[in-house]
Amino acid sequence: MERKQSVFVWIAGILVVIAVGFRINVGADYPVYKMLFRDFSIYVNYGDVWDKAVFRPNTVEIEWIFVLLNKIIFDFGLPFYMVTFVMAVIAVSLKFTAIYKNVAFPTLALLFYFMPIMFFEDSGQMRQGIGIAICVASFKYIKERNLLMFLLCMYIALGFHKTAIIFLPAYWIVKIPMNKTRIFWVLILSLLASPFELYRLGGNLFSSMTPADISGAYTGYLDDRYYGTQVETGLNDIVKLIFIAILIRYDKDGCEEVWWYEYMRNLAVFGMALFYLFRSNEIFAVRLPGAYMFFVTMFCMPNLVYAVRDRTKQILYVGFMSYFVAMFFYFSKGNGYRGGFTSDRYNNALW
Known part of the structure; x- marks a missing residue:
């Protein structure tokens, strides 16, 4: 696979780190963080953090590496924007490195990242954003079949956000034989199973196989007052259906032209399946497939543009660019303004 435009990738990465890392009072979760x-x-003292790290009983409710990072920066007398800067450096460098190494058209992938992943994850839900970044970085060890390093990545990812636990099966999912027909039926059956809320059966499973804070978080959101409702039908569904159609239609092209495409595709399909299985619970449908959905938009879609030829390549490229422009205006009018990302509301510590 030919890799191009590396200079522009890293220039973009530096600009994103500056914009995300040094922002002031920008982002939906900024006041809480x-x-x-x-x-x-x-x-919180360092003993509490250690107890959390080794799964001993403790009173810390937030993931231990995130707590440790905050505490070290505070104890050095540094301002809060150093927390956002360090997290931006880690998240952006891991995501951009993974994109550069695994995507033939990294610039197209970065457009998908910019709108709207950069705003929702790395400028908003920062803990999950960095957890997803570590999961994506672990793809290197999935390809190498290095289970020990993969598990180490999962442990570190869990130190930033509990939802990283859902990426644990990825090491084995990539080996499942798939084709167009199987992809179609996996997604259809997931959609048909959605009303039955099968995810409720996972409460007992999580209680027996995961630490108490992970199982507690899972069961706590089963009937959450604000987020435990069904995902609203809208533009998001149309986009997902288009992505599914592209995945199925050009699966053979991707497998023939792109290294490791089968692995990326399996993770993407599993993410889509999770979305439909969890559709009756908004926070599960949005949060839990996060790392897998990264492989849909940032890995599979740009690589399929590379894999196809001639007019098909042009149609897909124009279609994705149109989607990017539409998302730019759609986001700007809603979440962009509320999060403080507009030119009149955005503030940065450097200027």
């Missing part, structure tokens, strides 16, 4: 920065440093 800033409050936690103070609280962790005052009410």
Whole structure:
């Protein structure tokens, strides 16, 4: 696979780190993270963090590496934007490196990342954003079949966000033989199973196989007052259906032209299946497939543009660019303004 435009990839990465890392009062969760920065440093000691790291009983409710990062920066007397900067460096460098190494058209993949992943994850739900980044980086060890390093990545990812546990089966999912027909039926059966809320059966499984804080978080959101409702039907469904059609239609092209495409595709299909299985619970449908969905938009779609030829390549490229432009205006009018990302509301510590 030919890799192009590396200079532009890294220039974009530096600009994103500056914009995301040094932002001030920008992002949906910014006030909460800033409050936690103070609280962790005052009410949590390093012994509590260690207990959390080795799964001993403790009173820390947030993931231990995130707490440790906050506490170290606070104890050095540094401002909160150093937390966002360090997290941006880790998340962006891992994601951009994975994209550069695994995607033939990295610039197209970065457009998918910019709109809207950069805003929702790395500028909003930062803990999950960095957890997803580590999961994506672990793809290197999935390809190498290095189970020990993969599990180490999962442990570190869990230190930032509990949802990383859902990526654990990825090491084995990539080996499942798939084709167009199997992809179609996996997704159809997931959609048909959605009303039955099969994810409720996972409460007992998580209780017996995962640490208490992970199982507690899972069961706590089963009937959450605000997020435990069904995902609303809308533009998101249309986009997913288009992506599914492209995955199925050009599966053979991807397998023939792109290294490791079968692995990427399996993870993408599993992410789509998870979305439909969890559709009756909004927070599960949005949060849990996150790492897998990264392989849909940032890996599979740009690589399929590379794999196909002539007019098909042009149609897919124009279609994805149209989607990017539409998302730009759609996001700007809603979440962009509310999150403080517009030109009149955005603030940065460097200027």
